[in-house]
Amino acid sequence: MRRVASAAVPLAASLLALLACANASRPVTDAERTLVDLTHAFDAHTVYWPTEEGFVHERGFAGRTDGGYWYEAHRFRAAEHGGTHLDAPVHFAEGRATADAIALERLVGPAVVIDVAEACAADRDHAVGVAELEAWERAHGAIPEAAIVLLRTGFARFWPDRARYLGTAERGAGAVAKLRFPGLGADAARWLVARRVRAVGIDTASIDPGTSARFEAHQVLGAADVPVFENLAALERLPARGFEVVALPMKIGGGSGGPLRAIAIVPPRRP
Ligand SMILES: [Zn+2]
Numbered sequence: 001m002r003r004v005a006s007a008a009v010p011l012a013a014s015l016l017a018l019l020a021c022a023n024a025s026r027p028v029t030d031a032e033r034t035l036v037d038l039t040h041a042f043d044a045h046t047v048y049w050p051t052e053e054g055f056v057h058e059r060g061f062a063g064r065t066d067g068g069y070w071y072e073a074h075r076f077r078a079a080e081h082g083g084t085h086l087d088a089p090v091h092f093a094e095g096r097a098t099a100d101a102i103a104l105e106r107l108v109g110p111a112v113v114i115d116v117a118e119a120c121a122a123d124r125d126h127a128v129g130v131a132e133l134e135a136w137e138r139a140h141g142a143i144p145e146a147a148i149v150l151l152r153t154g155f156a157r158f159w160p161d162r163a164r165y166l167g168t169a170e171r172g173a174g175a176v177a178k179l180r181f182p183g184l185g186a187d188a189a190r191w192l193v194a195r196r197v198r199a200v201g202i203d204t205a206s207i208d209p210g211t212s213a214r215f216e217a218h219q220v221l222g223a224a225d226v227p228v229f230e231n232l233a234a235l236e237r238l239p240a241r242g243f244e245v246v247a248l249p250m251k252i253g254g255g256s257g258g259p260l261r262a263i264a265i266v267p268p269r270r271p
Contacts, residue, residue, distance in 0.1 A: 031268070038201075038245070038262040039084040040233045045160040047205060047231065048082030050168070050175035055083060080257040084231045086249035087207070091256045092215055093222030099255035106227050109198045110144050111245040111264065112136075113238045117154030120182040124167065126153075127185035127209050133192070140240045146198045148245045152235040153182045156203040159233070167210050179210030186216035193224040199247065201229035201262070229262055238264055 040046060046055045055078045062072040080099075081087065089096035114136045120126045128151055137143060158164035167180025181204045184192075189207075192200060200207060200221055207228045208217045221228055229247050247262040 033268065034266040036234055036237045036264040036266060038229075038232045038234055038247075038264055039260065040159060040231060042076070042078070042083050042259060046083040047160050047162055047165055048079055049205065050166070050171045050179070051173055052079040052082055054078070078259065080252065080255055080259075081230070084229070084233065084260050084262060086247070086257045086260045087218065087222070087228035087230060088255060088257050089222040089225045089227060091222055091228075092218035096222055096225055097227075099249055099252045099258045102227050102249075106198055106225075107247045107249070109146055109148050109244065110241075111148040111150055111238075111243055112140070112143055112241045113150045113152050113235055115152045115240070116182070117152055120153040120155065124180050124182060125209055125211050126182040128182070128188050129185050130188050130191045133188055136240075143195055143197070144241070146196060148199045148201065148247070149192055149197050150201040150229075150232065150235055150238070150245070151184060151203070153202065153204055154236075155181055156233050156235065159231075166205055179205075181205060181210040183207055183209035183212065184217040185209075186220060189217040189220040193220060193226060197226060199227045199229065199245075201232050201245075201247070203232045203235050205231055229260055232262060238266065239269075243267065 042055045043057065044055065048054045055076065057074060057076045060074040063070070065071045086099060088099040088102060090098050114128070114133065116126070116128050116132055119132070143149065155165060163169040165181065168175050168178035170178060183202065183204060184200070184207050206212075207221065207230060208215045218228070243264050243266040245262060245264050247260055249260040250258040252258045
């Protein structure tokens with residue numbers, strides 16, 4: 001037995017090496033699916049809340065070292081809430097999950113896009129209502145169990161023009177009252193919680209409309225442990241349903257949110 005086993009190991013190893021070579025030579029494109037980046041880049045233009053400094057990327061070192069090799073490394077600092085980011089449930093709900101405590105199952109799953117761009121183009125203060133969610137279901141079928149629901153307001157087309165995206169380019173505490181962009185209404189947030197959604201995302205700076213003073217959608221979703229993704233990009237590239245989202249935030253211990261890399265995995269369209 002022993003001799004057979006010892007002879008089998010090198011054979012298995014060389015087969016594995018052969019397979020690894022075959023994999024390495026395969027192109028990285030994948031005809032079976034399309035990966036869509038739902039994330040805005042973090043740079044000097046990234047939109048943050050008017051009270052925040054923004055994304056600061058400090059130049060460290062980039063150049064040829066004395067050792068003859070290239071070396072490049074910089075540093076950054078930023079608020080948790082800015083750019084494409086996560087709102088952990090604790091953001092507006094005391095005692096709920098922090099960024100590091102959110103179950104991975106909440107961040108990866110089947111997703112739908114609810115397109116409300118027309119209503120938001122007509123009224124930049126639009127609050128998405130239950131009637132629109134119900135209309136989507138009549139057109140596309142029931143929202144699947146434990147779905148990630150993405151709201152497409154169309155406002156990502158204004159990014160990173162602060163005046164058009166946020167409603168004001170002013171900064172500081174006084175600018176908050178001038179914010180004007182669409183969001184999710186409180187009743188619609190409750191309706192989504194009743195549907196046991198996995199997470200909710202939007203292509204604006206906040207899940208509540210800019211004019212909101214009480215942040216009810218944040219409160220309702222947070223209390224139900226539903227994570228929120230804000231400032232999403234490229235939702236226009238997604239079908240209404242039949243795809244998956246992977247939204248992995250920086251795992252900040254005790255964080256109320258954090259920078260998020262979100263992607264969609266879209267299968268090929270069946271003829
Ligand atoms: Zn946030």
